[in-house]
Amino acid sequence: MLNSTPAPLPDTASTRRIGYARVSTADQDLASQLDVLRAKGCDPIYSEHASGKKADRPELLNALKALRARDTLVVWRLDRLGRSLPDLIANVNELATRGIAFESITEAIDTTTASGKLVFNIFASLADFERHLISERTRAGLAAGRARGRVGGRPPALTPKQIREARLLLTDPDATMAAVAERYEVSRTTLYKGLRELAAKEGKK
Secondary structure, eight states, X not given: OXXXXXXXXXTTOOOOEEEEEEESSTTSOHHHHHHHHHHTTOOSEEEEEOOSSXXXXXXXHHHXXXXXXXXXXXXXXXXXXXXXXXXXXXXXXXXXXXXXEEEETTTTEETTSHHHHHHHHHHHHXXXXXXXXXXXXXXXXXXXXXXXXXXXXXXXOOOHHHHHHHHHHTTSTTOOHHHHHHHTTOOHHHXXXXXXXXXXXXXXX
16 A cells, blocks of 8 residues: 655755656657656656666666655656556555655646545555455466366466466565466466566567
């Protein structure tokens, strides 16, 4: 859930609106994002052509390092900060623990407001609910297969849907790559490969 009670801050703390813009393909318009962020009073603005994990987005890392308590990180759209709902929630919660607010212009979400906090708490609840449903369905499917005496399991491959489900399961702090791979009856190497291919495919969008 979104942390609504960050640590107390000194009255002298300044506030800044720091923008982050990102495009992942040549046909996306970075300039339009920058214009919107400037109009919203963002200074400085970090921008890049990048995709994938934080490690592949150096300017996002720079923006996160520059942010201080009472600052606000502003993006044009929610998917600029996270490629998936669990990723987005984790990033916003990380900001909240540092006393940093988050604003997404397109969706009109601002975590300095009660409604903004509520939206993210609902997002977190939905992501947790979906993760548990996937886990239950997977366990039920494997149990049914064993009861039928299935030999050899499914072919050593994962569908795109299964890979997305596996990625969501891995957002659970208690989940391990080995356990998730076992649930889908594939090797860890196969799961790693599927996750990498999915991340690369999403990065081209």
